[in-house]
Amino acid sequence: MKEPPLSSLRGFVTLQVTGPQVEGFINAVAEAGIVIWDVKPAGNGASLRLLLDDFYNLRPLLKRTGCRMHVTGRHGLPFKMLRLWKRKFFAAGVVLFGVSLLLLCSMVWSIKVEGNDRIASEDIIAAARKEGLYTYQWIWRLKDPDKLTTELTNHLPGVSWVGMERTGTSVVIQVVEAAQPEQKPLLSNRHLISRTDAVVTNIYAEQGRPVVARNSRVKKGDILISGILGDEEFSKAVVAKGEVKGLVWHEYNIAVPLETKGSSYTGERKDRSYLVLGKWAIQLWGYGKSTFEASRTLTEMDPLTWRSIELPVGWMTEKEMEVRETSATRTAEEAKAEGLERAKADIFARYGSESAIKSQKILHEKKENGKVYMKVLFEVEESIAEELPIVNNQGE
């Protein structure tokens, strides 16, 4: 055993003992059961170490043996604490720093809301505040996440699930909004009237009272499905809904040229590269003239950029591409077919793709100035219903 256990914690002192009877003093100390160690002869006495607790028991022994002592070294925690106490504000600062760091770390600093479309983040944060989750709240005062999220789910309308995740000092609230039924547009009471002169081929009233029958001829503006139910005494206006189809005639004047012109790239190409410095461009590659008869040139500027700032230095490439002009002549038959195709496409585009062309009739046809002129009558079955709002006093 070199020294008693935990001597540095309990504190020990180094003493210089002088006197005529140092040996006697050592014997007396050993007899009294005081632990001493590292007893070295020094000067005309001895230096020794002993625990701070035993230090105050030495006085009678010293008196008895006629020795004198003075302390040459103080070691261990009690003396360090004493030194620290002399700088108490420094020590307090160290402690305060640690404590404040700990406190600031156990605070909620930011709350983020994710996954909400319809519900405003502010509403969710306000609801969370009521549950005790807000910025600058102590983390240890937060409720259990399970409990908190169920409470939030109960208090927020239009939410099917709420999740909460805390990483360090930031909290993320994840929200899954409840699926809501599609809202139907509000409609005002109305009639369905005819958009054009037609012969009705099909009428189907989902709501309202059909007024016309199949195969009856209607004029533009005639009511097809009435939005007023009942007789003169008891009547009620409703939103007329339904589908009415009718045969309609369309007359088209078509002109199709026999010769078509076009241009296409041949694939041959000549590139020129320039280095751009401010206003000047220095050609680096692609010297020499091209041998193309006809060409189109594409210029691409590629300035150096640094964080969306364009520098005056850059690269420019010119692509000269050969072009071939093509022209094709077609027969009158082909031109006619294309003209009819175009007219049909126009009908589908204007009157809906569910329209059906029942018949077509070329009324007149001539070839003049390299073009084919035609007058065609189409018989088309299409939707002819149009909405007409019912004005209030009309129902009376």
Place this chain on the structure above:
Amino acid sequence: MTRIGRRLRGWTNGVLDLPQDLLQDMPRITLIGNKELHIENHRGVLHFSSEQLKLALAKGSLEITGEGLMIRNILGQELAIEGIIGEIRYKESEERS
């Protein structure tokens, strides 16, 4: 210690083969190389310097000479000496009591 008692002890020693330091007041001295010396059952320090150390024993004294001697620790009747130990001289004297 009476004469009969001493003889009785000597006899039990012979019969039971017990270590001497337990029965008679003798020191147990352990020497580790020339660096460390442990002495149990001593009777106090008589002289103490870095060259010479004198210990009192129950019968006689022990003289240790060397260089840089120091008492590593001392507690009751146990003592550990550190340093370069040159000589150990055991001086037996007649009974003091």
